[in-house]
Amino acid sequence: MSATPSDTSTNPVLVEVTRGGAVESRHRGAIAVVDAAGAPLATVGDVTAPVFPRSAVKALQALPLLESGAAEALDLSDAELALACASHNGEAIHVNAARVMLMKAGLDEDALECGSQWPRRMQDVARLHRADAHPGPLHNNCSGKHAGFLGLARTLGVPTRGYVEPDHPVQREVRIALEEMTGAALDHAPCGIDGCSIPTYAVPLDRLARAFACFGTGEGLAPLRAEAADRLYHACTAHPEMVAGTERFCTEVMRAFAGRVFVKTGAEGVFVASIPERGLGVALKCDDGATRAAETMMAETLARLLALSDDEASALAHWRRPQLSNWVGRSVGEIRPVDAAFAGLEG
Amino acid sequence: MSATPSDTSTNPVLVEVTRGGAVESRHRGAIAVVDAAGAPLATVGDVTAPVFPRSAVKALQALPLLESGAAEALDLSDAELALACASHNGEAIHVNAARVMLMKAGLDEDALECGSQWPRRMQDVARLHRADAHPGPLHNNCSGKHAGFLGLARTLGVPTRGYVEPDHPVQREVRIALEEMTGAALDHAPCGIDGCSIPTYAVPLDRLARAFACFGTGEGLAPLRAEAADRLYHACTAHPEMVAGTERFCTEVMRAFAGRVFVKTGAEGVFVASIPERGLGVALKCDDGATRAAETMMAETLARLLALSDDEASALAHWRRPQLSNWVGRSVGEIRPVDAAFAGLEG
Numbered sequence: 182m183s184a185t186p187s188d189t190s191t192n193p194v195l196v197e198v199t200r201g202g203a204v205e206s207r208h209r210g211a212i213a214v215v216d217a218a219g220a221p222l223a224t225v226g227d228v229t230a231p232v233f234p235r236s237a238v239k240a241l242q243a244l245p246l247l248e249s250g251a252a253e254a255l256d257l258s259d260a261e262l263a264l265a266c267a268s269h270n271g272e273a274i275h276v277n278a279a280r281v282m283l284m285k286a287g288l289d290e291d292a293l294e295c296g297s298q299w300p301r302r303m304q305d306v307a308r309l310h311r312a313d314a315h316p317g318p319l320h321n322n323c324s325g326k327h328a329g330f331l332g333l334a335r336t337l338g339v340p341t342r343g344y345v346e347p348d349h350p351v352q353r354e355v356r357i358a359l360e361e362m363t364g365a366a367l368d369h370a371p372c373g374i375d376g377c378s379i380p381t382y383a384v385p386l387d388r389l390a391r392a393f394a395c396f397g398t399g400e401g402l403a404p405l406r407a408e409a410a411d412r413l414y415h416a417c418t419a420h421p422e423m424v425a426g427t428e429r430f431c432t433e434v435m436r437a438f439a440g441r442v443f444v445k446t447g448a449e450g451v452f453v454a455s456i457p458e459r460g461l462g463v464a465l466k467c468d469d470g471a472t473r474a475a476e477t478m479m480a481e482t483l484a485r486l487l488a489l490s491d492d493e494a495s496a497l498a499h500w501r502r503p504q505l506s507n508w509v510g511r512s513v514g515e516i517r518p519v520d521a522a523f524a525g526l527e528g
Numbered sequence: 529m530s531a532t533p534s535d536t537s538t539n540p541v542l543v544e545v546t547r548g549g550a551v552e553s554r555h556r557g558a559i560a561v562v563d564a565a566g567a568p569l570a571t572v573g574d575v576t577a578p579v580f581p582r583s584a585v586k587a588l589q590a591l592p593l594l595e596s597g598a599a600e601a602l603d604l605s606d607a608e609l610a611l612a613c614a615s616h617n618g619e620a621i622h623v624n625a626a627r628v629m630l631m632k633a634g635l636d637e638d639a640l641e642c643g644s645q646w647p648r649r650m651q652d653v654a655r656l657h658r659a660d661a662h663p664g665p666l667h668n669n670c671s672g673k674h675a676g677f678l679g680l681a682r683t684l685g686v687p688t689r690g691y692v693e694p695d696h697p698v699q700r701e702v703r704i705a706l707e708e709m710t711g712a713a714l715d716h717a718p719c720g721i722d723g724c725s726i727p728t729y730a731v732p733l734d735r736l737a738r739a740f741a742c743f744g745t746g747e748g749l750a751p752l753r754a755e756a757a758d759r760l761y762h763a764c765t766a767h768p769e770m771v772a773g774t775e776r777f778c779t780e781v782m783r784a785f786a787g788r789v790f791v792k793t794g795a796e797g798v799f800v801a802s803i804p805e806r807g808l809g810v811a812l813k814c815d816d817g818a819t820r821a822a823e824t825m826m827a828e829t830l831a832r833l834l835a836l837s838d839d840e841a842s843a844l845a846h847w848r849r850p851q852l853s854n855w856v857g858r859s860v861g862e863i864r865p866v867d868a869a870f871a872g873l874e875g
Contacts, residue, residue, distance in 0.1 A: 205580050372548050377854070
């Protein structure tokens with residue numbers, strides 16, 4: 182049971198999955214809660230190790246779309262800006278909005294390089310099956326982000342082909358925005374290819390948290406960037422259904438909090454949040470990559486950091502402690518946060 | 529980073545998920561390799577904590593079906609016996625076999641109490657959608673096991689209704705078999721409700737491993753049980769497609785090993801194996817419940833415990849080190865075992 186070379190520190194168990202009252206599985210992770218100046222309010226586990234933020238940084242990747250003037254030139258609506266920050270379900274509202282974003286840029290789905298993906302909801306899958314159709318790139322959860330990238334490319338007057346490659350002007354701009362927001366020197370950061378083919382850079386949780394404190398408050402940002410961040414914050418919180426979709430954490434939580442918080446999930450158990458009224462940003466990672474645990478981690482974190490109205494508490498409740506039922510609907514267990522691990526987040 | 533009350537010991541990282549060569553996520557767990565006398569050949573992590581084995585013990589739960597004479601009375605084929613031990617994909621071969629098993633007992637799917645479940649493969653889901661149909665209990669991955677329970681009930685001459693309840697004669701028989709095979713006093717074991725509604729008892733990995741050493745060799749078993757275990761072992765290894773299905777670990781591995789090993793997965797990251805030629809049983813659990821990690825753990829364990837033919841090594845390779853690709857098929861990373869953690873399993 183000694184540490185293996187791959188395991189330089191051991192993060193605490195933050196989430197338990199129970200069956201019949203006994204713990205069946207356990208999830209470890211780390212959480213950073215940081216202000217816009219970079220001072221930590223609270224941390225759990227190791228918040229300095231590099232983490233691939235995946236889709237959690239889509240709103241930062243969308244900053245160039247606004248700062249370049251592209252969003253205005255293309256007359257993108259708030260709902261479309263929200264889609265540019267989204268990991269959506271591939272519901273009709275998402276597919277249609279992505280199609281229109283591309284049209285505004287004089288393009289269609291053939292320009293997308295994200296790849297195709299089945300929609301998340303069974304009813305949307307069924308509709309495709311009954312039409313004997315396959316999903317296309319518009320259904321890809323990143324299609325709004327990519328439509329934004331293409332709009333930026335067109336506005337910059339550069340070729341759209343290869344817009345996902347690290348050396349393309351669009352990805353250069355995106356990288357600069359990430360580097361500036363996180364304060365991390367990305368030359369030295371682990372770099373990988375994301376699911377949708379754009380680059381992903383691993384950044385410590387504490388730096389990600391700070392980036393989202395700045396994103397939510399505008400503190401420490403140049404006026405152009407502060408305005409862009411503010412526009413995106415409000416677009417996402419005013420159109421939460423675009424950012425994810427039906428029954429998704431980000432949508433339900435942002436809908437319930439009505440502008441008080443911005444939250445965004447990333448693959449492999451990542452979540453970020455901006456809490457402007459407290460000047461804070463949150464970034465967390467479930468070590469093993471489990472979304473079920475990361476959702477409970479973020480819900481519990483929000484509950485500890487904010488005084489909740491009854492509606493907000495009610496909306497968070499089933500994410501803090503999801504009840505598990507079996508194939509006939511019998512209650513079999515739950516997913517729950519480890520109380521002692523979150524106690525340090527209060528105050 | 530101190531241990532939380534829920535975390536009495538820390539299992540080592542056994543599996544890493546990489547992106548761009550960097551570790552993105554980590555999975556911890558424990559592995560027990562034990563002989564039929566209960567002596568450990570090797571252990572990794574804590575093998576004494578109770579673990580819900582879930583579907584991994586289906587072959588033990590099927591012992592009463594044979595020992596009672598029900599399998600013979602109902603003239604169940606080897607393929608049907610394999611289905612009685614299965615967590616199947618809900619492909620046509622599985623659904624049809626379960627239907628026939630029930631017919632042999634004078635029953636139909638209305639008798640099943642496991643609940644309905646969508647098939648695993650998209651093409652089987654599509655077929656239902658195009659027929660405007662919903663899945664039924666025959667599609668449930670446990671339908672073969674439940675058809676076996678119902679056949680046992682009919683042979684015992686007891687009512688079938690409520691056959692999933694702990695006090696029903698069928699579940700009493702199943703529990704006795706589990707208790708005897710594992711040597712664990714189930715009165716004191718954590719007890720939960722499984723996905724298909726039958727009881728599930730948490731048992732230490734070392735006891736599960738011993739149970740499967742006995743299952744594979746017949747050592748330490750009364751003649752009636754040894755014969756039942758032998759029948760089930762051969763049914764599963766001769767009809768691996770029934771035990772899981774297309775592209776599933778258990779099916780591909782048992783097919784490749786052609787009788788040398790029996791393997792069975794369980795929900796929440798559990799796997800067991802019987803390796804008769806070495807007189808061994810294996811039981812493992814991924815702490816966080818991830819099947820992707822448990823598959824790599826079992827594949828690596830088998831590779832360390834057995835001298836492999838080229839075909840066997842080839843079949844195991846993509847389970848030991850699954851290559852990950854993104855939505856357009858670009859290679860982005862891999863899942864890999866932590867070499868140092870498995871080194872102790874050799875010899």
